[in-house]
Amino acid sequence: MTLDEAIASGSYLEILRAQRREVVAALPGEKGPALAALHRQLSLLSKEIAALELKDAEDTGGGADVDDEEFDAAAI
Known part of the structure; x- marks a missing residue:
């Protein structure tokens, strides 16, 4: 899922995962x-x-x- 798709889905966890993928992809060039x-x-x-x-x-x-189940005070 791309970052745009994750944002459109509204799932915060998916947005974070997409951001992480983008950061990993950018690492070799920096x-x-x-x-x-x-x-x-x-x-x-x-x-x-x-x-x-x-x-x-x-x-x-x-x-x-x-x-x-129903609470049974006598069971205590």
Whole structure:
């Protein structure tokens, strides 16, 4: 997915992933301070992506899929 497509989709995670792909693609052509800046940006993007993916995993698959039952105070 391109950055334009990611922006159109409205998914923040997809936007970050597209930005990361663009930074990685730009790395070979850079030197000096620009290369250092791209490495820093890559690190920041990767950390934010990992945090969002972990949150998504916890929200969707982190717990058991069980139905709630009536509360029974006598069971305590």
